[in-house]
Ligand code: DX5
């Protein structure tokens with residue numbers, strides 16, 4: 001099932017508990033938390049104290065996106081703070097194979113993030129160790145940026161790689177997503193759609209979340225129907 005993952009980067013940090021509750025009430029299953037260090041990306045956001053506080057507040061899946069240099073120094077601290085999914089950038093990790101093993105060995109789902117300029121091909125030797133791959137559809141560091149139009153093509157390439165290797169790895173997309181491109185995201189093969197400003201800067205965040213989740217489910221159902229009817233057709237032949 002396709003999930004919309006509200007990104008807390010665009011929530012009201014003085015009312016984080018309230019915003020989390022409103023996403024729970026809207027039916028969210030997962031929350032996206034952006035960690036920025038002012039070095040790997042030119043911005044600072046939140047760290048382990050905030051992840052820990054969010055962990056105490058909710059049982060939703062915490063999807064922690066590390067935009068930091070030397071993530072190997074910090075993964076244990078974020079796991080201790082309560083991350084359920086932990087995503088590290090390909091561009092910031094020298095020993096990715098080892099890092100993914102370390103994350104998984106602690107019972108957390110490991111993911112690799114690709115910046116917009118990094119091709120899907122770099123994942124070939126590591127993809128079987130990923131629970132998910134996060135495709136950045138903006139340059140990381142800030143919410144509210146414009147979606148990079150070639151990103152869905154990249155998702156399709158990743159989907160092809162997964163199909164050819166018969167792997168069940170979830171595809172996540174992050175940056176510039178909202179109600180207007182949710183359908184296309186699902187069509188391209190995305191499983192988790194991160195949305196920050198589209199939800200929290202809207203007049204009614206809860207309604208916007210619900211609209212995106214419903215749009216995603218309708219499109220997914222259509223895709224499943226067409227796959228089913230194609231497989232019935234081929235059996236008849
Ligand atoms: C950007 C972050 C995103 C950010 C997305 O570097 O990784 O998760 O919150 O924000 P929007 O949805 O506003 O583009």
Ligand code: ZN
Nearest residue numbers: 032034065174
């Ligand atoms: Zn993110």
